Amino acid sequence: MSGDVRMRGFGRRTSVAEAQALIAQRLRPLGVERVPFRQALGRILAEELLAEQNVPAHPRSAMDGYAVRAQDLPGKLRVIGQILAAQTFEGRLGDHQAVRIMTGGKIPEGADAVVMVEEAKVEGDEVHFSRPAELRQHILETGCDLTRGAVVLSRGRRIRPQDLSLLATIGALEVPVQKRPVVRIVPSGTELIPPGRRPTGTEIVESNSFLLEALVRRDGGRPELHPIIGDSPEVLRQALSAPGADLVVVTGGSSVGQEDFAPVIARELGELPIHGIQVKPASPTGIGFTPHSALLLAPGYPVATFVAWDLFGRPMLERLGGAPSRWPYRRQTAVLSEALKKPADRVDIVRVLLEPDPSGGPARARPIPGGASLLSTVTRADGFVLFEAGAEVLPAGTKVEVDLYEP
Amino acid sequence: MSGDVRMRGFGRRTSVAEAQALIAQRLRPLGVERVPFRQALGRILAEELLAEQNVPAHPRSAMDGYAVRAQDLPGKLRVIGQILAAQTFEGRLGDHQAVRIMTGGKIPEGADAVVMVEEAKVEGDEVHFSRPAELRQHILETGCDLTRGAVVLSRGRRIRPQDLSLLATIGALEVPVQKRPVVRIVPSGTELIPPGRRPTGTEIVESNSFLLEALVRRDGGRPELHPIIGDSPEVLRQALSAPGADLVVVTGGSSVGQEDFAPVIARELGELPIHGIQVKPASPTGIGFTPHSALLLAPGYPVATFVAWDLFGRPMLERLGGAPSRWPYRRQTAVLSEALKKPADRVDIVRVLLEPDPSGGPARARPIPGGASLLSTVTRADGFVLFEAGAEVLPAGTKVEVDLYEP
Numbered sequence: 001m002s003g004d005v006r007m008r009g010f011g012r013r014t015s016v017a018e019a020q021a022l023i024a025q026r027l028r029p030l031g032v033e034r035v036p037f038r039q040a041l042g043r044i045l046a047e048e049l050l051a052e053q054n055v056p057a058h059p060r061s062a063m064d065g066y067a068v069r070a071q072d073l074p075g076k077l078r079v080i081g082q083i084l085a086a087q088t089f090e091g092r093l094g095d096h097q098a099v100r101i102m103t104g105g106k107i108p109e110g111a112d113a114v115v116m117v118e119e120a121k122v123e124g125d126e127v128h129f130s131r132p133a134e135l136r137q138h139i140l141e142t143g144c145d146l147t148r149g150a151v152v153l154s155r156g157r158r159i160r161p162q163d164l165s166l167l168a169t170i171g172a173l174e175v176p177v178q179k180r181p182v183v184r185i186v187p188s189g190t191e192l193i194p195p196g197r198r199p200t201g202t203e204i205v206e207s208n209s210f211l212l213e214a215l216v217r218r219d220g221g222r223p224e225l226h227p228i229i230g231d232s233p234e235v236l237r238q239a240l241s242a243p244g245a246d247l248v249v250v251t252g253g254s255s256v257g258q259e260d261f262a263p264v265i266a267r268e269l270g271e272l273p274i275h276g277i278q279v280k281p282a283s284p285t286g287i288g289f290t291p292h293s294a295l296l297l298a299p300g301y302p303v304a305t306f307v308a309w310d311l312f313g314r315p316m317l318e319r320l321g322g323a324p325s326r327w328p329y330r331r332q333t334a335v336l337s338e339a340l341k342k343p344a345d346r347v348d349i350v351r352v353l354l355e356p357d358p359s360g361g362p363a364r365a366r367p368i369p370g371g372a373s374l375l376s377t378v379t380r381a382d383g384f385v386l387f388e389a390g391a392e393v394l395p396a397g398t399k400v401e402v403d404l405y406e407p
Numbered sequence: 408m409s410g411d412v413r414m415r416g417f418g419r420r421t422s423v424a425e426a427q428a429l430i431a432q433r434l435r436p437l438g439v440e441r442v443p444f445r446q447a448l449g450r451i452l453a454e455e456l457l458a459e460q461n462v463p464a465h466p467r468s469a470m471d472g473y474a475v476r477a478q479d480l481p482g483k484l485r486v487i488g489q490i491l492a493a494q495t496f497e498g499r500l501g502d503h504q505a506v507r508i509m510t511g512g513k514i515p516e517g518a519d520a521v522v523m524v525e526e527a528k529v530e531g532d533e534v535h536f537s538r539p540a541e542l543r544q545h546i547l548e549t550g551c552d553l554t555r556g557a558v559v560l561s562r563g564r565r566i567r568p569q570d571l572s573l574l575a576t577i578g579a580l581e582v583p584v585q586k587r588p589v590v591r592i593v594p595s596g597t598e599l600i601p602p603g604r605r606p607t608g609t610e611i612v613e614s615n616s617f618l619l620e621a622l623v624r625r626d627g628g629r630p631e632l633h634p635i636i637g638d639s640p641e642v643l644r645q646a647l648s649a650p651g652a653d654l655v656v657v658t659g660g661s662s663v664g665q666e667d668f669a670p671v672i673a674r675e676l677g678e679l680p681i682h683g684i685q686v687k688p689a690s691p692t693g694i695g696f697t698p699h700s701a702l703l704l705a706p707g708y709p710v711a712t713f714v715a716w717d718l719f720g721r722p723m724l725e726r727l728g729g730a731p732s733r734w735p736y737r738r739q740t741a742v743l744s745e746a747l748k749k750p751a752d753r754v755d756i757v758r759v760l761l762e763p764d765p766s767g768g769p770a771r772a773r774p775i776p777g778g779a780s781l782l783s784t785v786t787r788a789d790g791f792v793l794f795e796a797g798a799e800v801l802p803a804g805t806k807v808e809v810d811l812y813e814p
Contacts, residue, residue, distance in 0.1 A: 087609060160786075161622050161814075204511060218448075374547075379560070
């Protein structure tokens with residue numbers, strides 16, 4: 001073998017749990033920014049929000065009907081006015097009087113109940129109710145929705161559609177949210193060409209960066225695509241060390257082969273406490289830190305890059321973004337069609353097809369043959385079984401939770 | 408009562424299932440457009456996509472190791488060259504020869520197996536293997552990932568992150584996808600003011616439009632917010648009839664009260680085959696059609712608008728967008744803390760808090776008191792129980808699926 005061929009072995013491979021614990025320990029939220037509330041969907045609230053006013057600000061009718069004194073019912077009342085939604089009734093309700101009121105209307109002085117319009121029988125200027133009314137019925141009391149001074153949204157909450165209504169209601173036109181990390185995506189490999197040209201010879205179309213771009217978006221980060229890095233360690237060094245990114249993800253060149261510069265450069269620029277993880281696929285994954293950013297060295301195979309992102313890149317992004325952990329997949333119970341085996345201390349991501357059970361039971365999860373090199377194993381799959389560390393065998397027929405790829 | 412008070416009752420209320428069946432029957436996809444593949448995440452593929460070339464285009468190594476002839480192993484082979492990822496080996500492998508090869512390297516002529524580097528013992532220009540090799544082992548055959556002419560993504564698929572890698576790989580830089588419907592959101596109500604000013608008197612801050620904007624985005628539509636419509640039927644008529652929207656959603660004024668113009672105008676402009684649905688909240692919902700667009704008349708209470716969107720607006724959007732139906736919530740099994748009752752033919756959306764079970768069983772689902780008028784019932788809730796038509800009672804302790812609001 002010629003002298004430039006440097007074969008380096010992995011040291012001890014780290015467990016998935018250890019790698020995730022290191023991520024939680026070493027990374028901290030970037031900080032807080034304020035955004036217009038209409039752009040806050042899915043963002044992480046950085047402070048608790050209080051209601052500054054009572055909602056409603058005064059008692060309102062919950063129904064279309066009549067504002068009455070409960071003690072007058074059953075009986076015949078005189079209708080002395082009406083209240084449309086944006087109107088008030090200036091007078092005060094006296095004995096045996098009623099005011100026609102629309103949903104949301106302000107309860108007039110003197111009234112202490114609302115009767116639904118369906119229960120009213122109108123006779124000229126009078127209205128007859130045959131049933132009694134309960135005190136305060138169909139009245140929305142002051143502050144019953146939001147009470148002045150109460151916490152209405154907690155710190156750390158991922159903002160939901162209904163929260164936007166709440167923010168509008170309390171007048172929080174700008175909201176403090178965690179900053180979204182910038183993720184620089186660096187495709188690396190001498191054989192790679194950009195998409196759009198048919199590959200010749202040994203060329204391979206670079207595609208991992210587009211997968212990662214979508215995954216970063218899905219998980220709340222701001223992706224930035226770096227051009228393909230070929231055979232220049234200097235360009236790779238630049239991509240890893242330039243400021244402006246909170247997390248740098250290199251795909252390809254992460255292993256211990258002779259063209260795998262990324263781990264060497266990562267150690268030059270900072271540290272690479274993890275290189276080699278007990279997971280399949282994605283075992284050559286590296287996790288490191290430079291003065292400017294966190295580093296994820298992801299293997300070049302698309303399936304391995306995908307797994308490295310879900311298990312390690314996503315938690316790194318979430319920590320930097322101050323976000324509670326969110327597993328991106330829905331789950332469905334299924335039954336294994338065949339046994340799965342692996343070493344006890346490894347985590348396996350087993351891509352599966354879901355096949356309906358002819359007798360109407362849970363679907364069958366059928367593993368897809370083919371390694372991490374085959375992108376089609378994740379585009380054909382319905383999902384995957386996360387075969388946890390600790391076990392070596394899952395017999396055929398085992399009930400498993402399948403993580404569904406369907407978005 | 409004065410003459411301008413027009414009280415109209417609902418006719419027969421439609422069942423939720425009937426309303427959803429009408430939506431499926433009456434609405435059709437808008438059509439197809441082409442978008443750059445990097446913008447296609449979550450879009451609905453409008454045509455099936457084929458692989459135009461084999462991937463890989465020639466046999467490649469799946470491992471870092473040595474390309475060999477299987478019949479020569481076990482034994483000592485002479486290393487006659489090396490292949491980095493972007494290189495080819497021009498010679499042909501003879502008897503008892505090996506070529507050092509990196510992952511992804513093109514298998515040289517004459518070789519029929521790859522042996523992992525971990526199994527090789529290098530001795531000068533020779534390499535020794537102590538174990539036999541299987542024919543074709545660790546070789547990715549031509550077309551094993553994507554086969555020329557095969558369908559790689561089906562029509563109607565919601566495009567996933569991994570599909571972007573696939574699109575890049577097959578050179579599909581533009582993809583045909585279903586057009587996304589434009590949804591005009593029309594807040595209606597004389598009592599409404601825009602957010603940012605503290606309401607006085609009977610005013611209420613308009614907030615439904617921001618909820619709907621987020622829900623339309625979540626479900627793949629293009630929201631457009633219309634200014635608040637006060638007491639002018641003419642402005643409402645204009646908002647319902649102006650071209651440019653595929654679906655118009657009016658919130659507020661959808662009922663049968665005297666200020667509820669929307670149903671009247673909808674009938675003038677087109678038809679309103681559904682007005683009043685057996686669902687709580689959101690029973691005053693209307694579904695209609697004008698020459699330009701579909702119409703959803705949603706009740707003014709935010710919780711009711713939310714339910715009307717999830718059960719009816721979302722399916723309308725999905726039909727117009729050519730999208731397979733997608734329930735927007737993950738589910739979790741829980742146990743009811745108290746009994747639920749309703750009329751058999753109604754569907755109830757019961758907002759609940761999830762409380763951990765002290766003995767480690769499934770969480771308890773505790774219904775939140777308060778009607779559709781209280782926005783806080785959906786911002787405080789962890790999710791809801793969809794209490795289906797057909798049943799009248801769910802006893803305390805019933806196992807239910809809770810739809811989780813957490814995004």
